[in-house]
Amino acid sequence: MxxxxxxxxxxxxxxxxxxxxxxxxxxxxxxxxxxxxxxxxxxxxxxxxxxxxxxxxxxxxxxxxxxxxxxxxxxxxxxxxxxxxxxxxxxxxxxxxxxxxxxxxxxxxxxxxxxxxxxxxxxxxxxxxxxxxxxxxxxxLDSKTPVVRGDWFNQLSSSKELMENPTIDNYYKFFKELVASAPGGGKPANAVTVAGDITELDFIFEMAFGINQTWLKKEDGTYEYSKASNKEKEKLTFYNKLYNEGLLDPQYLTKQWDTKEKAFYDGETGVIVGTSGKVIDIYNGKMTQVNGEEAELVVLPPAKGESQGFAPTDITxxxxxxxxxxxxxxxxxxxxxxxxxxxxxxxxxxxxxxxxxxxxxxxxxxxxxxxxxxxxxxxxxxxxxxxxEKPLKTPLLSEPAMKSQELAKEYYAEDNSFIIPEEYVSKWDAMENLYKEYATDIITGKRPVDDFEKFVKEWNAAGGEELTKYANENIK
CATH class of the missing domain: 3.40.190.10 (Periplasmic binding protein-like II)
Structure with a gap:
């Protein structure tokens, strides 16, 4: 009132x-x-x-x-x-x-x-x-796609296998070689960085772990929240591995969009994720301006596993x-x-x-x-x-930008999320903050991976049980 x-x-x-x-x-x-x-x-x-x-x-x-x-x-x-x-x-x-x-x-x-x-x-x-x-x-489509500079990509022996069969393991091998071979003359310091949380990383890997919708259908036909599922635990375990081995930028939590991009152009990181289309176009323009035409970006496919795609599209x-x-x-x-x-x-x-x-x-x-x-x-x-009104002498988008849009369309899939009812909004915000806290601590090693079970209990107690019931009653 x-x-x-x-x-x-x-x-x-x-x-x-x-x-x-x-x-x-x-x-x-x-x-x-x-x-x-x-x-x-x-x-x-x-x-x-x-x-x-x-x-x-x-x-x-x-x-x-x-x-x-x-x-x-x-x-x-x-x-x-x-x-x-x-x-x-x-x-x-x-x-x-x-x-x-x-x-x-x-x-x-x-x-x-x-x-x-x-x-x-x-x-x-x-x-x-x-x-x-x-x-x-x-x-x-606002899917985000991962990119790497072309001159580095072409030097790596794991690149071909990644493009032909982008499994989680082949991504891991690619990240390992990217850092170990130091194609930047002593750099990059890490294989991938993201802006402040794991959302961008999820665009590469989440669907490969079987997280292909917000609410996952279980064998008994009921739904569970994806972030409270065993598939989420497997994903966080993998991210913890990337973090421990220095493949995921140890400073990712403090990165903003501008510092993330600067690290990419300066050769301090190998892969970043950007919105398909124009954002990738801007990344490509700046990368080639700083590092030459041979550094034109290569758009990487989404990881393949139980499913494959950059992310399900929210239509709520x-x-x-x-x-x-x-x-x-x-x-x-x-x-x-x-x-x-x-x-x-x-x-x-x-x-x-x-x-x-x-x-x-x-x-x-x-x-x-x-x-x-x-x-x-x-x-x-x-x-x-x-x-x-007049014919274009030069294309609206560079080749990498067009490729990113093509891949976004190719892997389009609709989500089953819904607008959170008003009576659950405050609880939902608290539940999401709880997830972020546990996910960050598990990835960075402040908590053991097995603490994920504690998170699920706390999440259910904080309102997850009620919302899961609502989801099962309303998802068609």
Whole structure:
């Protein structure tokens, strides 16, 4: 009750903002890393203003809202709960509690009458929107794929066997040789690093251990939570082996995305994991810029065992995306902007960046610059079919990036996870933190592997037994 009251009491703060500037409608936007202190973001939204006016006669002024440094989801929610609610909001977690306060607009009727968005939705987008109609995120499958620099890969005798038969054992052999042979002239110090937890490592190995869904079906037909299963114990035992032998970066817990990437470009680690498509493209551009064309990335397959894949795809909801505030006076205009960004003209800006910076028109063709490959990414949408106004002289994605997308599609599988009911959310958060604590301690050797049985007991006592019952009653 107190939370609801605080939101209502502060709601006027969101409407006090000026709606008109110089005769233009002001659209307030909050978007991680795309705030007013980012000159590229300022240029992007300035160009978008011009394009909207020229192509659609939509006259707006974007006001970018800065979010304080720190955990984006937490800082954003603090801002929203204070009553400062921009028109267009990018979420990267934390959106459910905002939606539960009826502060996010149901996008279903807007999409149904859209000109462009309804035509570029993928089947998994449609399923997610049917389950949770508040976030829009039209991107290729967001599976993460492992990569290694090509010059090192080509020096290793275990590379061929890994590609032909990527078993857990062959991955282990590859990691061992990667460190032992020191193809970097005394480096790398470790075979693989990840950003802060084992999530990225799971994209390589989890399905090989038979963890192919969040809720695993047992022989008796009932379901158990994958992280409390014997298969999880086997996976953590393997990760502990990688850690003990120095193959998994001993500093992985303190790595952030930027320090992880720097270690990769500097040759301090052999393999990192990145989102298929554009992120792999950026990794490849930076790697070849630092270490030469021969270092072009090689995309590695997911490990093969009981199952094979990078990760099952969650279709309960979009894990991140763009929302429209239900408190906004300009909901229709905000959606018109989003629909324009899904159009061929809107995609020219969103996908290609700025002319004479990220691309040039040469002999009637679009020639992408190195800066495009090194840094540009679509701020909003990346539909699978995108035809440019002029022919492309150079491809949108490098070969490794395209390969990563192909593999993501090849190994697509749907998860059976579900949105955690509100009455279980606080328990679920505590249960997940309990898992992270035990998993970290087991991997790093602070606890013996057999302590996994203690974790399962504590997890069940903390709410796992109730939630497992709920899962068995509701998974179809």
């Amino acid at each position: 107190l939370l609801t009251f605080s939101l209502v009491a502060c709601k006027d703060k969101a409407t006090v903002k000026e709606d008109e500037k110089d005769g233009k409608t002001t659209i307030r936007v909050v978007y991680k890393d795309e705030g007013p202190s980012n000159p590229v973001a300022q240029a992007y939204f300035s160009n978008l203003e011009k394009a909207l006016k020229e192509d659609e006669k939509i006259d707006v002024k974007f006001e970018l809202v800065e979010v304080p440094q720190g955990n984006y989801a937490e800082k954003l929610n603090l801002m929203l709960f204070s009553g400062d609610i921009p028109d267009m909001i990018y979420f990267q977690g934390g959106d459910q509690q905002i939606a539960e306060q009826d502060l996010l607009e149901d996008l279903t009727p807007y999409i149904e009458k859209s000109k462009h968005i309804k035509n570029i939705l993928q089947p998994y987008n449609e399923k997610r929107l049917n389950n949770y109609p508040y976030l829009l995120w039209i991107k290729p 909801k979009e894990p991140r995306g763009i929302a429209i505030s239900s408190q906004s006076k300009h909901k229709e205009t905000v959606f018109q902007i989003l629909d324009y960004l899904a159009s061929p003209k809107g995609q020219m800006l969103d996908r290609l960046g700025f002319e004479k910076e990220h691309y040039n028109i040469t002999d009637g063709q679009i020639e992408l610059t190195q800066k495009y490959y090194n840094e540009w990414y679509a701020k909003f949408f990346e539909p699978s079919d995108f035809e440019t």
